[in-house]
Amino acid sequence: GDSVTQMEGPVTLSEEAFLTINCTYTATGYPSLFWYVQYPGEGLQLLLKATKADDKGSNKGFEATYRKETTSFHLEKGSVQVSDSAVYFCALSDQGGYQKVTFGTGTKLQVIP
Amino acid sequence: DVKVTQSSRYLVKRTGEKVFLECVQDMDHENMFWYRQDPGLGLRLIYFSYDVKMKEKGDIPEGYSVSREKKERFSLILESASTNQTSMYLCASSTTRDRAEQYFGPGTRLTVT
Numbered sequence: 001g002d003s004v005t006q007m008e009g010p011v012t013l014s015e016e017a018f019l020t021i022n023c024t025y026t027a028t029g030y031p032s033l034f035w036y037v038q039y040p041g042e043g044l045q046l047l048l049k050a051t052k053a054d055d056k057g058s059n060k061g062f063e064a065t066y067r068k069e070t071t072s073f074h075l076e077k078g079s080v081q082v083s084d085s086a087v088y089f090c091a092l093s094d095q096g097g098y099q100k101v102t103f104g105t106g107t108k109l110q111v112i113p
Numbered sequence: 114d115v116k117v118t119q120s121s122r123y124l125v126k127r128t129g130e131k132v133f134l135e136c137v138q139d140m141d142h143e144n145m146f147w148y149r150q151d152p153g154l155g156l157r158l159i160y161f162s163y164d165v166k167m168k169e170k171g172d173i174p175e176g177y178s179v180s181r182e183k184k185e186r187f188s189l190i191l192e193s194a195s196t197n198q199t200s201m202y203l204c205a206s207s208t209t210r211d212r213a214e215q216y217f218g219p220g221t222r223l224t225v226t
Contacts, residue, residue: 032213034213034214041219042219042220043117043203043205043217043218043219043220044156044203044205044215044217045217046214046215046216049214089155089156091213093212093213098161098163098169098212099212099213100158101158101213101215103155103156104155105153105154105155106155
């Protein structure tokens with residue numbers, strides 16, 4: 001079945017550091033890929049998405065590129081802020097009628113001033 | 114903005130009790146979902162519904178049931194709560210056009226003692 005693997009956390013960075021959170025996936029067909037973010041005490045929010053190979057999703061300074069050849073969708077940000085501290089989930093949806101979403105286990109990011 | 118609300122943020126119940134978790138969305142979304150979130154396991158789908166009175170089992174439906182009598186409301190029922198159902202429960206909704214773009218509620222942290 002489909003699966004998503006993301007790097008284990010927690011990741012601790014200083015403010016203005018470069019962020020990479022790795023995500024790889026296993027799926028049949030051509031899934032859509034997502035990054036969701038969960039701020040403390042809140043539910044998940046969609047951060048960005050990409051629906052086909054080589055697409056780049058971007059939002060709030062975060063970017064991720066759909067790499068079919070390496071089955072990856074790594075999240076990057078050039079300069080993190082304290083307010084980016086959250087748990088980040090990589091996810092995919094299959095192309096079936098229900099578009100079932102499979103989530104990774106989440107990576108906690110802590111940004112210190 | 115889409116708003117998904119859950120009836121309680123924190124809930125403590127005793128083993129064997131019947132537990133109701135309520136979720137309401139205000140954006141006329143067709144699809145609604147119940148997940149549980151556990152450390153190291155990410156989000157796992159319990160049940161989902163793509164229309165009123167319709168339901169489908171997710172990956173871990175055992176010990177749970179659901180009810181969707183109105184489009185905006187989706188209830189998760191634990192018929193006889195057990196300690197292994199202690200978890201964070203997240204409700205989500207989405208449109209039929211973009212099933213995988215889900216909007217989440219803030220979650221209910223359920224403790225079963």
